[in-house]
Amino acid sequence: MLTTSSTEAVKKIVIEGITQNGRKFRPSDWAERMSGALSTFGRDQRIRYSPLLRPMTINGVKCVSVDPLLKETYPEMYTYIMSWVDNNHLNMFELEDEKVVNS
Numbered sequence: 001m002l003t004t005s006s007t008e009a010v011k012k013i014v015i016e017g018i019t020q021n022g023r024k025f026r027p028s029d030w031a032e033r034m035s036g037a038l039s040t041f042g043r044d045q046r047i048r049y050s051p052l053l054r055p056m057t058i059n060g061v062k063c064v065s066v067d068p069l070l071k072e073t074y075p076e077m078y079t080y081i082m083s084w085v086d087n088n089h090l091n092m093f094e095l096e097d098e099k100v101v102n103s
Contacts, residue, residue, distance in 0.1 A: 014095045
């Protein structure tokens with residue numbers, strides 16, 4: 001069987017730690033707290049964030065990357081997060097992420 005890999009762009013939803021009126025969102029560890037909902041600990045006792053929900057920093061701003069698969073896998077969590085974003089007036093945008101696919 002021949003396996004090749006190709007790269008395709010996958011869109012991620014990014015929740016930015018900046019409110020719609022331009023203020024930095026507090027508390028400062030909000031992204032880690034939110035991402036902790038799907039995290040586990042490895043044998044080395046280090047936290048392992050899920051690829052579905054993970055903290056990141058873009059241009060010095062704390063953000064959370066949400067894989068659209070979260071909506072299918074954990075619909076209640078996805079709905080809660082989107083409602084939380086709306087209630088806290090946070091900015092969101094889509095970001096293309098490269099993913100290696102075997103075919």
